[in-house]
Amino acid sequence: MTLFKGPAVPANQIHDFHPPISAEGLYWVTPVPSTGLTLSENGKTATLQMSNVSVIDQPKWPAMDAKTAPAMMDFKLVLKATDEPVTYEDPARQYRFDGFKASAQLEATFRVPSIDFIFKTDPLETSTSDFAVMGFEANGKYYGSVKS
């Protein structure tokens, strides 16, 4: 997540919080404890909530020499599926996603102890997102197991 002092344009970027890129190359991916993801009974609402996630603050990201500082993140992400189905599939690239368009809202807190910095977003309800989907995906060796 990027923070800005002033209008949200690159010149005003003052923090950028994300997990490190893994040795395997996974990009900003972090493991989730089994209690971190909750799905409603009908499967239409998903809540991803984690506390004290180790991340880095990289204010000058994406510069290659962007320095990092250890940081911690708490966040809550709520997705709600609509009734509008979507399917994204590419046999050549071996992926298929079947799901629904959705809405998504996010609230989070970030802490950078080394500079005594804490940032808390406004409540979940005040956030907006441009694109969200939720459903089921199969790719790679599992692609052949889903029916087109």
Add this chain to the structure above:
Amino acid sequence: MTDPVRRRLMQLGVFSLAGSSLAGLPRGQSASESCSPVIPRNHAPSNGGPCPYPIPWLDKNGNHNQSPMPNVELSNIYHFQGKLARCNGFHGMGTDNRGNRLAWGTATTDYSYMAGEYWAGRRSRQSIFAHT
């Protein structure tokens, strides 16, 4: 380069290596940045690591990631099947511990979860991951 750093590199023989057997390597690759696989100890098997790995062809920007949108690969993990959600374009406001009001989010601020089965280390595994 500071003197202590230079002295340390001399002790490690980095400069002499660069002039001989490593001369043909691309710039930036150093002896200390070995990507060699781990040699098993005590006759342990060698089946690869338990961690998932990225979409191999998803490397348009050299970072195995792309912003979610219709008709693109949404997973960050290859050889994966399971529940997945992905979203982006978050925007909002917040407050820091000095009372400053700050804007957060960009068109590429994206989050996801991938909950299910992935293949790594020559067998299937169950887990949940998030892209944040």
